[in-house]
Structure formats: structure tokens, C-alpha cells
Amino acid sequence: MSDDLAGAPVTVPGRTVVTGAAGFIGSHVAEALLGYGSQVLGIDSCLRDPDGVGRNLAPLERHDGFRLLRADLLDVTAEEFEGVDTVFHLAAQPGVRTSWGSRFGQYCDSNILATHRVMEAAAAAGVRRVVVSSSSSVYGRTDVAAFDESLAPSPMSPYGVTKLAGEQLALVHAMRPDATVSVIALRYFTVYGPRQRDDMAIGRMIRAALTGEPMTVFGDGRQQRDFTFVGDVVRANLLAMGADARTAVVNVGTGEIVTVLDLLDLVGEVTGRPVPVTFAPAEAGDVPFTRADVKEAERVIGYRSAVSLREGLQRQLEWMSATGGVPGAAQVRPSR
Ligand code: NAD
Numbered sequence: 001m002s003d004d005l006a007g008a009p010v011t012v013p014g015r016t017v018v019t020g021a022a023g024f025i026g027s028h029v030a031e032a033l034l035g036y037g038s039q040v041l042g043i044d045s046c047l048r049d050p051d052g053v054g055r056n057l058a059p060l061e062r063h064d065g066f067r068l069l070r071a072d073l074l075d076v077t078a079e080e081f082e083g084v085d086t087v088f089h090l091a092a093q094p095g096v097r098t099s100w101g102s103r104f105g106q107y108c109d110s111n112i113l114a115t116h117r118v119m120e121a122a123a124a125a126g127v128r129r130v131v132v133s134s135s136s137s138v139y140g141r142t143d144v145a146a147f148d149e150s151l152a153p154s155p156m157s158p159y160g161v162t163k164l165a166g167e168q169l170a171l172v173h174a175m176r177p178d179a180t181v182s183v184i185a186l187r188y189f190t191v192y193g194p195r196q197r198d199d200m201a202i203g204r205m206i207r208a209a210l211t212g213e214p215m216t217v218f219g220d221g222r223q224q225r226d227f228t229f230v231g232d233v234v235r236a237n238l239l240a241m242g243a244d245a246r247t248a249v250v251n252v253g254t255g256e257i258v259t260v261l262d263l264l265d266l267v268g269e270v271t272g273r274p275v276p277v278t279f280a281p282a283e284a285g286d287v288p289f290t291r292a293d294v295k296e297a298e299r300v301i302g303y304r305s306a307v308s309l310r311e312g313l314q315r316q317l318e319w320m321s322a323t324g325g326v327p328g329a330a331q332v333r334p335s336r
Pocket residue numbers: 019020021022023024025026043044045046047048049071072073074089090091092093094109110114133134135136163187188189190191192197
């Protein structure tokens with residue numbers, strides 16, 4: 001990922017913590033910090049995606065500076081954060097559709113209660129900054145041209161509600177009169193790229209194109225999304241670490257949108273094969289539109305996306321081909 005960090009003039013502290021380090025985005029953030037020479041403690045329960053855990057941790061475990069604590073954040077204490085400058089809090093229970101119903105308790109535990117524990121431990125240990133992963137799902141609105149951070153949040157799924165609660169919880173910890181810890185919350189807009197979770201759309205599209213097995217598109221495909229390459233999200237995390245603010249909430253997206261139907265065509269072009277699809281009704285919690293207004297991100301943390309959707313898709317396809325997770329992928333050469 002180091003090439004994505006060009007232009008990020010950051011000073012990386014000696015000791016950092018990455019929660020969710022075995023996950024999709026957390027593993028990239030940890031890898032970037034290790035590349036800058038930081039000693040990284042990754043904290044992850046490693047339960048959510050057993051297949052992904054080994055794959056995501058392997059590049060981290062090659063670094064002497066990396067240590068993994070397999071633990072639930074509900075049990076985290078100040079001891080884990082002693083001497084740490086910045087905590088990157090990426091652990092969460094993701095996924096909109098599965099947040100309805102009986103699994104909601106896991107969402108509350110991992111997205112709200114765990115964030116409270118992280119903030120308590122960070123404050124007690126004297127951590128300078130916590131960079132919190134939030135989500136565009138806190139907005140929910142559709143009657144604006146782009147979401148800016150001043151919009152009143154109106155999430156449309158239990159997942160969005162828990163992400164909003166977690167973000168706001170972290171901020172109130174930092175706003176206590178006696179607080180020394182500062183918080184920057186980053187609202188990511190649909191993230192994709194190497195190591196993307198198997199349940200997410202772009203990986204499913206590429207897999208469908210390569211295997212010929214149809215994928216299900218929920219809704220009519222006209223829904224619009226702002227897709228953000230994972231390298232841009234890593235850069236936003238590093239910039240947030242050094243930003244001159246006590247508390248802030250900023251969008252991390254591209255400001256560009258594409259419909260799912262146009263994305264299917266683009267994935268078809270990049271893979272050189274059409275994406276076979278079947279359509280199913282939209283599911284509860286699916287929003288018709290997301291688009292980041294990125295002016296605040298540029299002002300507060302100096303962030304701007306750098307990777308186009310086509311380039312990012314090519315990189316995800318290359319990774320899927322190299323890791324051999326998809327039958328036939330090794331034979332596909334991404335079209336440029
Ligand atoms: P992921 O599931 O790949 O990674 C999350 C990791 O957190 C997993 O490895 C999981 O084991 C760990 N975890 C969960 N609960 C835990 C707990 N209680 N204790 C310890 N570890 C725990 O998810 P991701 O896609 O990498 O998302 C990372 C962050 O970004 C999350 O906060 C997510 O809400 C946010 N986000 C992601 C996207 C996206 O498009 N992927 C978009 C918006 C926001």
C-alpha cells in the first residue's frame with residue numbers, strides 16, 4: 001500500500017494500536033504504520049471471518065514491530081495502551097442487512113460498548129489521539145446533492161444507528177472538561193480494494209465475472225454509491241493522526257458517484273468478462289444514494305482521494321488473481 005501514501009507527509013509515532021487489525025481496512029492501516037517503523041499492537045478477537053484472518057495478518061506478521069493481541073475489546077484495559085500515542089479504532093461488527101434481528105446485540109457490543117471501553121482505556125493510559133472509524137451509513141438522507149458533516153444524521157439501519165452512537169460516544173469522551181485524549185472520527189464511504197470482505201459488492205461482482213456464477217443485486221441497480229479505495233482510507237487515517245484539531249468528524253469518500261448498473265459494466269470491462277446477475281428486491285436498510293462532500297476532510301486533515309474507481313478495481317482484481325481465491329482468476333489479466 002505504500003505507493004498510496006505518497007503525498008501524506010506524516011510523522012508516525014513509535015507506538016500505535018490498531019483495533020480490528022485482522023480485518024479488511026485495519027490490516028492495511030497496520031501495514032502502513034509498520035512501513036513507517038511504528039511498533040504496532042493489533043487488537044482483534046479474530047472471530048468474525050476465520051478465513052480472512054490468516055490472509056490479512058500474514059503480511060503484518062512478517063514485521064518484527066507487529067504484535068497481535070487476540071482479545072475482545074470489551075475486555076481492553078489501560079495496560080494495553082501504555083506508552084501509545086495514537087489508537088486507530090477500526091474494530092466493529094460491519095454489515096447493514098445482518099444488523100436487523102437477533103444479531104443486533106453483537107452490533108451493540110462491538111460498535112458501541114467496545115468503543116466506550118477503548119475510550120476509557122485510552123483516557124486512563126494518556127493516549128493523545130484516537131482515530132475512530134465511522135460510516136456514511138449515519139446519514140441515511142437522500143434529498144441532498146452530497147452529504148456534508150453538518151447534516152442531521154438519520155440512519156436507516158440498526159448498523160448505522162450503532163456506528164453513529166459509537167462515533168458520538170468517542171467524541172463525548174474527548175469533550176470532557178478533564179480530557180487529554182483527542183478524537184477524529186472518519187466517516188468512510190463504501191470501501192473496496194485488496195482484502196475486501198467477502199460479503200461486499202465489488203468482490204462479489206469480480207468473483208461472479210470470473211466464475212460465471214450469477215450474483216444477486218438487491219434493488220433495481222440504479223442506486224448510487226461513492227466507492228472509496230482502501231489506500232485512500234489508509235491515507236486519511238494517517239493524516240487524521242497528525243491533524244490539528246481536538247475533535248472533528250470528516251467524510252472519507254471521493255465525491256464521485258456511480259450507479260450499481262454502471263459499476264457492473266465497469267467490472268465487466270476491467271475483467272474482460274460480463275458480470276452475470278440476478279435481481280432481488282431492495283432490502284431494509286439499503287440506501288438509494290451516498291455521496292461524500294469532501295471539503296471538510298480537505299480542510300481539517302488535508303485529505304483528497306487519489307485512486308480512481310477503474311484503477312482501484314484493477315488493483316482489487318490483481319489481488320484476487322494473485323491470492324488465487326477465485327477459480328480462473330489467475331488467467332485474467334486486468335484491462336488497463
Ligand atoms: P472487518 O470486519 O473486515 O474488520 C473488523 C475487525 O474487527 C474484524 O477483524 C473483527 O474480528 C474485529 N472485531 C469486531 N468486533 C470486535 C471486538 N468486539 N473486539 C475485538 N475485535 C473485534 O471490517 P472492515 O470492513 O475492515 O471495517 C473496518 C471499520 O470501518 C469498521 O469500523 C466499519 O464499521 C468501518 N466502515 C467500513 C466500511 C467498508 O466499506 N468496509 C464503510 C464504512 C465504515
